[in-house]
Amino acid sequence: MLANSLRTVIRTNLFRSIINERSNRCFSVVNFSNKVDNNNNNNDGGKAQQEEMTKQSEKNSQNLKDDQVNVENLMNENKTLLEMVKDLDDKYKRALAEAENTRLRSKKQLEDAKIYAIQAFCKDLLEVSDIFKAAIDSIPDDSLKSNSDLKNLYDGVKMTEQKLMNVFQRHGLCPINPLGTKFDPNEHHALFQVDDPNKEPGSVSVVTKIGFKLHDRTIRPAMVGVVKSQ
DSSP, rough: OHHHHHHHHHHHHHHHHHHHHHHHHHHHHHHHHHHHHHHHHHHHHHHHHHHHHHHHHHHHHHHHHHHHHHHHHHHHHHHHHHHHHHHHHHHHHHHHHHHHHHHHHHHHHHHHHHHHHHHHHHHHHHHHHHHHHHHHSSSOOHHHHHHHHHHHHHHHHHHHHHHHHHHHHHHTTEEEEEHHHHHHHTTTEEEEEEOOOOOOOBBBEEEEOOEEEEETTEEEEEEEEOOOOO
């Protein structure tokens, strides 16, 4: 009985030990499997995360390239616009300068038209003045002393000639009588040369017909004889 009881206890303990050992082994295997699975899951997650980071990096790189291209395009466009603005500004300034020059030319032409509008009329009247002067110079002094009627006519012609010269002067028409002055080709017309050692060479020695200027414009040069150079 006692032996049987001992055998039973030993078998029971042995059976329990075997069961516990198998249970421990199964639990270890399960834990190991779980660890492997966890490691595999972790590895898969890391790869997915790495792939996602790679894709994001590539996307950021592409966006950066696109931004650089956009910046270059904007810089080129800005350069083109600046050149256009510079060109337009230059054209605008040229247009303003041309408009100002046109205005000044028109103003000058208008002023000249007002001043020199009577130029042709003055030229025609110069012939009348020449006739008066020729008539006055043609009468000798002796005839004036002996003939009172001729003297009265002479005085009337001379007064008329003087009145005409006053009208000329009032309207800016002035005589040019360059006797004894330096020859000026802008105001004088040389008809001949004379030998005169008492006068400076190149000066006007004789005036055959006086000239006239309308303001600062010569409308008839004086007809002169110039002293010949020695």
